[in-house]
Amino acid sequence: MNKEFLFELLSTGSVSGNEAELEKKIYDYMQDKADEVRVDELGNVTAILNPSAPFKVLLAGHADEIGLMVTAIGSDGTLMVTNIGGIYTTTYPGHKVRIYTKNGVIYGAVANSRDIAKNGDLKASDLKIDIGAKDREDALSHVALGDTVTFDTDVRELLNGCITGRALDDRIGAYIVMEALAEAKKKGASVGCYSVATTGEETTGNGAFFTASRVKPNIAIAVDVTYTSDNCGISEALTSDIAVGKGPVLCNNPSIHKKLNAGLRECAKKLNMEVQTEAANGSTGTDGDTMHLTGIGVPFALVSIPLRYMHNPDEVGSLADIRNCIDLLAEFFADCTADMDLKPF
Numbered sequence: 001m002n003k004e005f006l007f008e009l010l011s012t013g014s015v016s017g018n019e020a021e022l023e024k025k026i027y028d029y030m031q032d033k034a035d036e037v038r039v040d041e042l043g044n045v046t047a048i049l050n051p052s053a054p055f056k057v058l059l060a061g062h063a064d065e066i067g068l069m070v071t072a073i074g075s076d077g078t079l080m081v082t083n084i085g086g087i088y089t090t091t092y093p094g095h096k097v098r099i100y101t102k103n104g105v106i107y108g109a110v111a112n113s114r115d116i117a118k119n120g121d122l123k124a125s126d127l128k129i130d131i132g133a134k135d136r137e138d139a140l141s142h143v144a145l146g147d148t149v150t151f152d153t154d155v156r157e158l159l160n161g162c163i164t165g166r167a168l169d170d171r172i173g174a175y176i177v178m179e180a181l182a183e184a185k186k187k188g189a190s191v192g193c194y195s196v197a198t199t200g201e202e203t204t205g206n207g208a209f210f211t212a213s214r215v216k217p218n219i220a221i222a223v224d225v226t227y228t229s230d231n232c233g234i235s236e237a238l239t240s241d242i243a244v245g246k247g248p249v250l251c252n253n254p255s256i257h258k259k260l261n262a263g264l265r266e267c268a269k270k271l272n273m274e275v276q277t278e279a280a281n282g283s284t285g286t287d288g289d290t291m292h293l294t295g296i297g298v299p300f301a302l303v304s305i306p307l308r309y310m311h312n313p314d315e316v317g318s319l320a321d322i323r324n325c326i327d328l329l330a331e332f333f334a335d336c337t338a339d340m341d342l343k344p345f
C-alpha cells in the first residue's frame with residue numbers, strides 16, 4: 001500500500017465539479033499499473049486490465065468531496081457561499097478554509113461570533129468568508145463566483161493505524177479501487193477489470209452514470225465509506241454494529257445482489273479476513289445506485305470502509321481497513337470468470 005500517494009490524494013482539493021487536479025494525479029499514478037487508462041469529458045479516470053475481454057467488472061470509488069462554492073461577494077469583500085453536498089454548516093465558523101481559484105489556492109477565515117456560535121440553524125448562506133480583501137473589487141481580482149472551498153486541513157495519523165482528515169469520503173475509495181486493480185494484475189485476473197475514480201457523487205452522480213453507461217459492465221461494485229456505531233456513531237438499529245478497524249463492510253439491502261455478496265464473502269474467507277455486515281433499507285446513497293440503473297441494468301454490490309464523523313473535517317478511518325479492502329477487491333477481480341451465473345435460480 002502506497003501511503004504516500006494516499007496522503008497526496010487526501011491533501012488535494014476535489015470539491016464536486018472541480019475534481020480535475022485529483023483525477024490527473026490518479027491518471028498519472030496508474031499509467032504503469034494498468035493495461036490502459038482512460039479519461040472522459042467529465043474527468044472520470046478509468047484504469048483497465050484486459051480491455052478486450054467481453055465480461056467486465058467495474059469498481060467505482062468517488063474522487064469528489066463535499067465543500068462550499070462562492071456565490072456572491074459583499075461590498076466589504078467577504079465571500080458568500082452555498083453548500084456543495086451534505087455539509088455540517090456549524091463545523092465551518094471559526095475555521096480556516098482554502099478557496100480553489102484559477103490562479104491557485106488562496107486562504108480565508110470563516111467569520112464567527114457569539115451569535116453565530118449559538119445559531120443551531122445556521123445555513124450555508126449565513127456563512128461569510130474573510131479573505132482579507134479591502135472591498136468587493138479587491139476580492140474579485142482574486143476570486144471568481146463558482147470557485148470551490150474546503151477546510152484548510154489535510155490528513156494526520158492517529159494511534160493504532162487510524163487516520164483523520166477531511167473527505168476520506170471517498171478519496172480513500174478512489175485510492176482503493178486503483179490499488180485493487182494494480183494488485184489484480186499481479187494475480188493474473190482474466191476478466192475485463194475496470195476501476196474508476198468518479199466525479200460528482202456528492203451532487204449529481206454524473207461520473208458513475210457516464211462511466212457505467214460507457215463501460216457496460218456485467219458487474220459493478222461501489223466502494224465508499226459507511227457510518228459506524230462506535231465512538232458517537234449512529235444507532236446499530238439503523239445500520240448494524242459497525243466499527244473502525246474491524247474490516248471492510250458488505251451491505252445487505254433490497255437492491256444489492258446476493259450472489260455478489262456471497263462471492264465477496266468467499267474471497268474474504270480465502271484471505272482469512274474479517275468482514276462486517278450492514279443491513280439497510282432502500283437505496284444505498286452511493287454510485288452503486290447509479291451504476292445499477294444504467295444500460296440494461298447492472299447487478300451491483302457495495303463494499304464500504306467504516307468511517308467515524310462522516311462529512312466532518314475530522315473523519316476517522318483505519319489504514320488496516322483500507323489495506324484489507326484493497327486485498328478483498330483484488331481477490332474478487334481475480335476470482336471472477338466470464339461464465340459467472342448471476343441468476344438467483
Ligand SMILES: [Zn+2]
Pocket residue numbers: 062169170201224225
Ligand atoms: Zn461517499
